[in-house]
Amino acid sequence: MKYRSTRTRSETYTARQAVLSGLAPDGGLFLPEELPKLDSSFLQDLSRRSLSEVGFEVSRHFFEDISSDTLNTLVTEALSFPAPLVPLQLADDSSISTLELFHGPTCAFKDFGARFMARLMSWYNRNENAELTILVATSGDTGSAVAHGFLGVEGISVVLLYPKGKVSQIQEQQLTTCGQNIQAVEVLGTFDDCQRLVKEAFSDQELLAQRRLSSANSINIARLIPQSFYYFTACGQLSPSLLPAIISVPSGNFGNLSAGLFAREMGAPIKRFIASTNANDIVPNYLDTGVYSPRPSKHTLSNAMDVGAPSNFERLQTFFHNDLEEFQALLEGKSFTDNETLACMKDVHERCGYILDPHGAVGLLGLQRSLTSQERVQNGAVFLETAHPAKFASAVEGAIGIAPETPDSLQGCLKRDKQSILLEEPKFERLKEILTTVR
Numbered sequence: 001m002k003y004r005s006t007r008t009r010s011e012t013y014t015a016r017q018a019v020l021s022g023l024a025p026d027g028g029l030f031l032p033e034e035l036p037k038l039d040s041s042f043l044q045d046l047s048r049r050s051l052s053e054v055g056f057e058v059s060r061h062f063f064e065d066i067s068s069d070t071l072n073t074l075v076t077e078a079l080s081f082p083a084p085l086v087p088l089q090l091a092d093d094s095s096i097s098t099l100e101l102f103h104g105p106t107c108a109f110k111d112f113g114a115r116f117m118a119r120l121m122s123w124y125n126r127n128e129n130a131e132l133t134i135l136v137a138t139s140g141d142t143g144s145a146v147a148h149g150f151l152g153v154e155g156i157s158v159v160l161l162y163p164k165g166k167v168s169q170i171q172e173q174q175l176t177t178c179g180q181n182i183q184a185v186e187v188l189g190t191f192d193d194c195q196r197l198v199k200e201a202f203s204d205q206e207l208l209a210q211r212r213l214s215s216a217n218s219i220n221i222a223r224l225i226p227q228s229f230y231y232f233t234a235c236g237q238l239s240p241s242l243l244p245a246i247i248s249v250p251s252g253n254f255g256n257l258s259a260g261l262f263a264r265e266m267g268a269p270i271k272r273f274i275a276s277t278n279a280n281d282i283v284p285n286y287l288d289t290g291v292y293s294p295r296p297s298k299h300t301l302s303n304a305m306d307v308g309a310p311s312n313f314e315r316l317q318t319f320f321h322n323d324l325e326e327f328q329a330l331l332e333g334k335s336f337t338d339n340e341t342l343a344c345m346k347d348v349h350e351r352c353g354y355i356l357d358p359h360g361a362v363g364l365l366g367l368q369r370s371l372t373s374q375e376r377v378q379n380g381a382v383f384l385e386t387a388h389p390a391k392f393a394s395a396v397e398g399a400i401g402i403a404p405e406t407p408d409s410l411q412g413c414l415k416r417d418k419q420s421i422l423l424e425e426p427k428f429e430r431l432k433e434i435l436t437t438v439r
């Protein structure tokens, strides 16, 4: 498989180049040259396929330079936790289920991408002498998933940028207590500032001459590919009579949704997607009006989706050939306020006892608003639950009056001391100083 940038379409790149550099030299994002179609015999038997089997079957098309045995081990180690589909007993919406993507070590779906990418990068990097620095901007969950994915990995260090005061307490503890090869940088600014700083670092030739930098944001293609796996197993867990499925994806940078589109293109039986957002409704607005106008991000309860300039939009544009009608044929956009989100969490808890986190609630709201009465009967409707509710305990408690239980994996980091470097102003020069002095 060759890869191309979303911008200069004439050049091609190897999987290794795409994975290790993250961003294309022209500033575009990598896309596979073409998406493979999985064998129909494989697809017919989806209900019997495990996540690792799907993972191997998909990845062998994308990473042809890695031997089957190595790839199999890599996939199996990365996907060491389940992604169960749980039906919700909501009286009037009987076909709605949630795909729980929070059973990984940091309790958010980003574990899928981060663990896979860390192992892939470490493999591609195995013969290099110079250390590789992974630079990540995070609005919370990315950073901790990436940090845990790379923790202790030889030859790789990680620098995490996060906006001060704009991530939850648990998220901050997860980001700042890893130690070893992980360094957190707390930025007095917004998530967009953090993303801009990362972009500036990647275009600073002087810095690039001193350090081998790579990115681990959702812009890295190695993050997206593993996120396509669970769309297949979600369909496999639905009764065949309810296929094709309709899937609502709570979205911020639109990596997860891009992966869903890949899965559909590779043969996952999916009818359409709902792009569900909080008040940062740039993509829903685009889908309604054809006008794409990025804005500064707004702070909301579902803070991992507080993105004003979604980094994967460029990929979506290339995927849909810049054609609004192509976009609209597969995607519907819906956005929701914090009050609607809280009311949904309360309603679901009262009706069936299930505890949603604010991101999952946005996903469910998208389904409820978008499904037609015919679809409610004919199609399995799935929303992705992207984080464990305990990661957003205060929002959950505000909505339903009780605190969710904290899973063991989160308890550990709550006890350790925070360690981070403060960036008093979101200025690149200061970050550059840190990057040239740390380790």
Ligand SMILES: *Cc1c(COP(=O)(O)O)cnc(C)c1O
Binding pocket: 108, 109, 110, 141, 142, 218, 250, 251, 252, 253, 254, 255, 256, 257, 304, 305, 359, 386, 387
């Ligand atoms: C990152 C994240 C999202 C948004 O995913 P994108 O791929 O950026 O659209 C949604 N929910 C949670 C909990 C997240 O951490």
